[in-house]
Amino acid sequence: MTSAAFDVLGIGNAIVDVITRADDAFLAAHALTKGSMMLIDEARAEALYAAMGPGIEVSGGSCGNTMAGIASFGGKGAYVGKVKQDQLGGVFGHDLKSIGVSFDTPQASSGPSTARCLIMVTPDAQRTMNTYLGACTGLGPDDIDPRLVSAAQVTYVEGYLWDAPEAKKAVLKAFDAAHAAGRLVSITLSDSFCVGRYRDEFRALIRDQVDILFGNEAEITSLYEVDSFDKALEATRKEAKIAALTRSEKGSVVIKGGETHAVPAAPVSKIVDTTGAGDLYAAGFLFGFTRGKPLAECARLGGIAAAEIISHVGARPETPLKDLI
Amino acid sequence: MTSAAFDVLGIGNAIVDVITRADDAFLAAHALTKGSMMLIDEARAEALYAAMGPGIEVSGGSCGNTMAGIASFGGKGAYVGKVKQDQLGGVFGHDLKSIGVSFDTPQASSGPSTARCLIMVTPDAQRTMNTYLGACTGLGPDDIDPRLVSAAQVTYVEGYLWDAPEAKKAVLKAFDAAHAAGRLVSITLSDSFCVGRYRDEFRALIRDQVDILFGNEAEITSLYEVDSFDKALEATRKEAKIAALTRSEKGSVVIKGGETHAVPAAPVSKIVDTTGAGDLYAAGFLFGFTRGKPLAECARLGGIAAAEIISHVGARPETPLKDLI
Numbered sequence: 173m174t175s176a177a178f179d180v181l182g183i184g185n186a187i188v189d190v191i192t193r194a195d196d197a198f199l200a201a202h203a204l205t206k207g208s209m210m211l212i213d214e215a216r217a218e219a220l221y222a223a224m225g226p227g228i229e230v231s232g233g234s235c236g237n238t239m240a241g242i243a244s245f246g247g248k249g250a251y252v253g254k255v256k257q258d259q260l261g262g263v264f265g266h267d268l269k270s271i272g273v274s275f276d277t278p279q280a281s282s283g284p285s286t287a288r289c290l291i292m293v294t295p296d297a298q299r300t301m302n303t304y305l306g307a308c309t310g311l312g313p314d315d316i317d318p319r320l321v322s323a324a325q326v327t328y329v330e331g332y333l334w335d336a337p338e339a340k341k342a343v344l345k346a347f348d349a350a351h352a353a354g355r356l357v358s359i360t361l362s363d364s365f366c367v368g369r370y371r372d373e374f375r376a377l378i379r380d381q382v383d384i385l386f387g388n389e390a391e392i393t394s395l396y397e398v399d400s401f402d403k404a405l406e407a408t409r410k411e412a413k414i415a416a417l418t419r420s421e422k423g424s425v426v427i428k429g430g431e432t433h434a435v436p437a438a439p440v441s442k443i444v445d446t447t448g449a450g451d452l453y454a455a456g457f458l459f460g461f462t463r464g465k466p467l468a469e470c471a472r473l474g475g476i477a478a479a480e481i482i483s484h485v486g487a488r489p490e491t492p493l494k495d496l497i
Numbered sequence: 498m499t500s501a502a503f504d505v506l507g508i509g510n511a512i513v514d515v516i517t518r519a520d521d522a523f524l525a526a527h528a529l530t531k532g533s534m535m536l537i538d539e540a541r542a543e544a545l546y547a548a549m550g551p552g553i554e555v556s557g558g559s560c561g562n563t564m565a566g567i568a569s570f571g572g573k574g575a576y577v578g579k580v581k582q583d584q585l586g587g588v589f590g591h592d593l594k595s596i597g598v599s600f601d602t603p604q605a606s607s608g609p610s611t612a613r614c615l616i617m618v619t620p621d622a623q624r625t626m627n628t629y630l631g632a633c634t635g636l637g638p639d640d641i642d643p644r645l646v647s648a649a650q651v652t653y654v655e656g657y658l659w660d661a662p663e664a665k666k667a668v669l670k671a672f673d674a675a676h677a678a679g680r681l682v683s684i685t686l687s688d689s690f691c692v693g694r695y696r697d698e699f700r701a702l703i704r705d706q707v708d709i710l711f712g713n714e715a716e717i718t719s720l721y722e723v724d725s726f727d728k729a730l731e732a733t734r735k736e737a738k739i740a741a742l743t744r745s746e747k748g749s750v751v752i753k754g755g756e757t758h759a760v761p762a763a764p765v766s767k768i769v770d771t772t773g774a775g776d777l778y779a780a781g782f783l784f785g786f787t788r789g790k791p792l793a794e795c796a797r798l799g800g801i802a803a804a805e806i807i808s809h810v811g812a813r814p815e816t817p818l819k820d821l822i
Contacts, residue, residue, distance in 0.1 A: 193815075226565070226592035226813060229554035240551070259584040259610070267551035285584070488551060490518075 176355070178274070179247040179462035181324035183316075183346055184235025185308040185332050185339070186253030186277075187287040188260045190227040191447070191485060194292035198224070199300055206294065209301040209363045211335060217304035220290050229260070230486045231267035232289055234362060235330045237448045237487045241455025241477050243271040244493040247462065250274035250320060252342075254311040261286040261307065267488070277315050280307045291447055293485065299447040305336060312338035313345045321346050322353030325462045326384065328454065331362035334370045347381050358384035360454055361391035368394055378412050384461070385415040386454045392417050405432075416457050416471060418450060423475060426467045435471035438479035448487025452477035456493070473497060501680070503599070504572040504787035506649035508641075508671060509560025510633040510657050510664070511578030511602075512612040513585045515552040516772070516810060519617035523549070524625055531619065534626040534688045536660060542629035545615050554585070555811045556592035557614055559655045559687060562773045562812045566780025566802050568596040569818040572787065575599035575645060577667075579636040585611040586632070592813070602640050605632045616772055618810065624772040630661060637663035638670045646671050647678030650787045651709065653779065656687035659695045672706050683709035685779055686716035693719055703737050709786070710740040711779050717742050730757075741782050741796060743775060748800060751792045760796035763804035773812025777802035781818070798822060 199206055202220060212220065231240075239249045251268055255261030257279040264286060268275045284306040292300045311333075321327055327350040333339040347357045359374075359382050361367050367374060367387075374395060378385055385408070389401050392415075396407035401419065408415045409427050418424045423437040456473035465473070476496050477489070484490050524531055527545060537545065556565075564574045576593055580586030582604040589611060593600045609631040617625045636658075646652055652675045658664040672682045684699075684707050686692050692699060692712075699720060703710055710733070714726050717740075721732035726744065733740045734752050743749045748762040781798035790798070801821050802814070809815050 221591060222595075225595050226556065227588075228811065229588060231551065263552070263554060266546060270547075270550050486553065 176323055176325045177248070178250045178324040179326070180239070180242055180458050181250045181252065181321060181327045182235040182239040183252045183327065183329045183333065183343060184233050185287060185305060185330065185336070186236060186255045186264050187233035187289045187303065187308070188264055189230050189232035189289045189291050189447070189487065190221070191230065191291045191293060192225045192227045194224065194294060196294060199292060199294065204292065204300050204302065206300050207298050208365055209303060212302050212304050214284065214304055214306070217288060217290065217302070220302055224290060224292065228485070229263065230488060231264045232487050234332060234360065234451045235328065236264070236268060237451035238328065238455045238458070239268065239273050240271060240488045241452045241493060242459050243273050244489040245455065245459040245473070245477070245497070246494045247459045250324060252277050252315055254280060254307050254315065255286040256280045256283065256307040258285050260288065280310045283307060283310055293445045293447070297443045297446050297482070299445060308339065309336045310338070311336060311342055313341045316342050316345045316349065318349035321349040322355060324355060326356045326358050326458060328358040328458060330360050331366050331370065331374060334366065334373065351381070356383040357381060358386065358458065360450065361387035361395060364390040364394040367391050371395060375411065383413050385412045386450070386457070387415070388418045388420070388450055414467070416453070416474065418453050424453065424471045426471050428467060431467070433468040433471060435468055435475060438475040440479045440483055443482050445485045446482050448481045449478045451487060452481040452489070501648055501650045502573070503575045503649035504651070505564070505567055505783050506575045506577065506646060506652045507560040507564040508577045508652065508654045508658065508668060509558050510612060510630060510655065510661070511561060511580045511589050512558035512614045512628065512633070513589055514555050514557035514614045514616050514772070514812065515546070516555065516616045516618060517550045517552045519549065519619060521619060524617060524619065529617065529625050529627065531625050532623050533690055534628060537627050537629050539609065539629055539631070542613060542615065542627070545627055549615060549617065553810070554588065555813065556589045557812050559657060559685065559776045560653065561589070561593060562776035563653065563780045563783070564593065564598050565596060565813045566777045566818060567784050568598050569814040570780065570784040570798070570802070570822070571819045572784045573597070575649060577602050577640055579605060579632050579640065580611040581605045581608065581632040583610050585613065605635045608632060608635055618770045618772070622768045622771050622807070624770060633664065634661045635663070636661060636667055638666045641667050641670045641674065643674035646674040647680060649680060651681045651683050651783060653683040653783060655685050656691050656695065656699060659691065659698065676706070681708040682706060683711070683783065685775065686710070686712035686720060689715040689719040692716050696720060700736065708738050710737045711775070711782070712740070713743045713745070713775055739792070741778070741799065743778050749778065749796045751796050753792060756792070758793040758796060760793055760800060763800040765804045765808055768807050770810045771807050773806045774803045776812060777806040777814070
């Protein structure tokens with residue numbers, strides 16, 4: 173690849189997480205499906221917040237977490253996402269810029285407030301996410317600067333953006349700009365329910381445009397509507413250029429044409445909160461990839477980042493990832 | 498004591514903590530004194546925030562932390578403090594009310610924003626605090642309802658309130674209301690620099706009004722301007738009714754007239770962040786005290802709560818304190 177100002181440009185829903193501990197009874201009482209991400213409106217967000225326990229606020233958003241991971245490895249990243257000009261919007265911006273991620277998307281001055289994700293962490297370390305998209309719905313094609321896109325080796329986006337129609341258009345504009353500049357594009361499937369909502373569009377995108385695909389076992393089996401990981405792997409191999417598929421404690425499998433690299437998970441002494449595991453896997457993988465590492469090494473770096481993130485509450489690294497490799 | 502709706506009413510500066518990790522070089526570069534609490538204005542708060550690393554936002558405020566601790570033990574508390582009607586004000590209120598602490602102080606609808614404390618945690622687990630008081634300066638006597646004061650066995654306040662002149666008047670109104678109702682009043686000295694600012698007023702208050710005094714070694718030696726803990730202890734004994742004095746890893750000493758109870762610190766496997774140690778000691782002590790426990794047992798409960806809080810980042814309990822006793 174030709175030299176680039178940025179390793180990765182991330183486009184995502186700019187969200188502040190509000191993390192609390194909850195038990196299974198709380199999930200049941202509020203009709204929450206453990207392990208999933210559910211979209212909620214403002215009224216529901218307020219009602220659920222009033223019902224839940226004390227929280228900690230920490231910047232999140234799947235792609236934001238990935239960009240924080242890339243920066244923590246020492247990579248150079250830029251981010252595009254929409255917050256409002258409010259306190260939580262200020263927090264989100266600070267937390268990216270203070271680690272060296274370039275973030276210049278104009279803040280919304282009116283309309284809904286900065287997005288929040290109410291995350292319940294159960295004693296089994298699973299997370300259940302309830303996202304109020306708020307200002308994220310204001311992200312659109314005008315927020316994509318083709319010069320920024322062409323300055324990044326890889327443009328990486330979250331499937332979650334399909335939940336905001338204008339944001340999807342922004343992604344498609346960015347993909348075109350990236351390819352026009354000879355750059356690569358990458359997407360994460362985000363969530364098996366998200367795959368259910370946009371299966372056909374995602375499959376077409378993977379066939380026609382995506383250079384690097386990320387997904388976990390539930391997402392990829394949902395995408396190809398098959399009942400086993402092996403079947404999903406072969407279906408993916410026919411349609412994707414490069415795919416990095418994660419399997420929790422079983423590690424990950426990377427495929428590229430006829431190549432298959434199965435890489436074990438990195439050891440974790442205690443799993444505390446699985447929020448952000450996939451986001452950080454993508455960070456490690458893309459950090460390695462943009463440095464020209466072999467695919468198996470990219471997967472190993474992804475595993476190291478995922479192991480760090482699930483060892484504590486919150487989806488941004490506590491230990492500098494560059495110290496772990 | 499006659500029966501009361503609340504065990505403790507706390508009055509304090511209502512602050513959201515913004516916690517980051519920093520090294521000694523960062524403290525030096527920004528002229529910060531390790532271990533201290535420094536008051537800063539809004540411009541300085543913004544400059545320091547821009548310079549610091551990514552943070553987590555979590556409700557704090559010395560007295561707010563104490564009330565969270567009392568609730569975590571299963572005690573019944575009420576809180577008086579001033580936030581603005583903004584996102585961080587909403588966070589602060591939620592985090593108290595969601596654990597059962599009564600909190601009805603009207604939010605400010607204009608004026609400065611909800612207070613923030615920028616906390617740098619260094620690798621030695623020390624915390625260095627930089628407080629922008631914001632909306633806290635709007636707390637005043639009108640926010641004190643004598644019926645609420647008389648409904649609590651103990652009214653507990655932080656010395657930090659002396660930094661806001663109207664808040665001090667609110668405290669004095671509350672102390673009068675408490676004593677008029679046959680209730681007790683308690684104060685923490687908060688910080689050795691705070692003692693330096695208000696030494697004479699604090700000493701007069703302790704002689705004339707305070708029933709239970711909290712302070713650490715640095716604060717109490719500053720209060721009586723002596724060079725050893727033992728000298729401070731004897732000076733305190735002459736002026737205070739009951740005093741609970743903390744000494745970090747050496748535990749605490751409680752005095753009441755001729756009685757002296759030295760209680761060892763509770764064991765901690767790893768000290769991560771000392772923020773809130775004194776606040777939580779007060780929580781355990783007051784929880785025990787309002788249940789009629791002997792003074793040595795009150796001190797032991799204080800030590801248990803302090804040990805929990807310094808084992809993780811943040812100054813509110815992660816493990817329910819009632820599960821630890």
